[in-house]
Amino acid sequence: MSIDVPFARMNGLGNQILVADLRGRADRITPDAARALDADPATRFDQIMAIHDPRLEGTVAHVRILNSDGSEAGACGNGTRCVVQALSSETGLQDFVFETLGGIVEARERDDGLITVDMGSPRFGWADIPLAEEFHDTRAIELQIGPIDAPVLHSPSAVSMGNPHAVFWVDDVEAHALDRFGPILENHPIFPDRANITLAQVISRTHLRIRTWERGAGLTLACGTAACAAAVSAARTRRTERVLTVTVPGGDLQIEWRVEDDHVLMTGPAEWEWSGRLDPATGAFTRDEPA
Numbered sequence: 001m002s003i004d005v006p007f008a009r010m011n012g013l014g015n016q017i018l019v020a021d022l023r024g025r026a027d028r029i030t031p032d033a034a035r036a037l038d039a040d041p042a043t044r045f046d047q048i049m050a051i052h053d054p055r056l057e058g059t060v061a062h063v064r065i066l067n068s069d070g071s072e073a074g075a076c077g078n079g080t081r082c083v084v085q086a087l088s089s090e091t092g093l094q095d096f097v098f099e100t101l102g103g104i105v106e107a108r109e110r111d112d113g114l115i116t117v118d119m120g121s122p123r124f125g126w127a128d129i130p131l132a133e134e135f136h137d138t139r140a141i142e143l144q145i146g147p148i149d150a151p152v153l154h155s156p157s158a159v160s161m162g163n164p165h166a167v168f169w170v171d172d173v174e175a176h177a178l179d180r181f182g183p184i185l186e187n188h189p190i191f192p193d194r195a196n197i198t199l200a201q202v203i204s205r206t207h208l209r210i211r212t213w214e215r216g217a218g219l220t221l222a223c224g225t226a227a228c229a230a231a232v233s234a235a236r237t238r239r240t241e242r243v244l245t246v247t248v249p250g251g252d253l254q255i256e257w258r259v260e261d262d263h264v265l266m267t268g269p270a271e272w273e274w275s276g277r278l279d280p281a282t283g284a285f286t287r288d289e290p291a
């Protein structure tokens with residue numbers, strides 16, 4: 001066992017993130033190690049952002065994203081802000097380009113400390129999300145939960161933000177047992193790769209409130225890609241404008257769905273909590289002594 005990978009415990013609006021630095025080495029954090037880290041209350045997390053050496057010209061790192069169940073994700077907005085903050089503290093740089101499973105991601109730390117991530121273009125085609133069957137219009141797909149004649153949740157908007165999302169429109173995000181419905185919907189056969197499940201409430205034409213059950217991680221205080229998914233789905237269904245605030249249980253994210261290039265920009269904070277070292281094979285870890 002070698003507990004020698006530096007990591008930082010961080011959060012993005014309460015989304016619990018471990019940023020692990022595996023640059024200069026060939027091994028990876030195993031799914032078993034991820035599950036072991038999640039099982040310990042000190043290192044419980046929603047995502048691990050594992051920073052590896054760059055593989056593509058023009059990128060500063062290859063970032064692997066692991067959910068707490070050990071599965072791999074294509075995108076993580078809050079985790080990306082944490083990686084930016086960790087690397088900008090180390091290098092003094094403000095602009096970063098990463099390779100992720102979901103594609104190339106550009107991000108910038110602003111002078112006020114907030115971080116903007118270019119989350120790329122949303123994909124609305126049923127096969128891109130992906131859905132298990134053809135839907136011509138993914139603004140509202142046929143899916144419901146509860147009694148057939150009085151469904152509790154129904155007709156979500158579906159979209160990929162580099163990972164699959166379903167957004168259910170509700171009058172009050174607090175009025176539904178997302179901890180009960182989330183796992184059922186995440187694993188519904190209509191989502192062959194499972195899905196992140198969000199409840200979204202329209203507060204005004206420039207403000208949404210959401211709660212998310214994350215694929216592979218469960219209920220979270222914040223999900224950046226879900227905030228983007230809800231924002232583009234709201235604008236696409238004429239519920240809101242394209243520039244808006246999305247309030248998640250952990251705070252506010254600013255989202256802009258740019259007309260010029262179809263890209264979605266997400267802006268918010270990242271916070272360092274403490275640092276340590278971990279064994280990427282087993283998940284054993286030690287905490288650094290405070291300076």
Ligand SMILES: N[C@@H](CCC[C@H](N)C(=O)O)C(=O)O
Nearest residue numbers: 073076077078163223224225
């Ligand atoms: N917390 C994330 C999204 C994480 C990935 C997700 N659970 C998945 O499997 O797609 C965010 O901030 O975007």
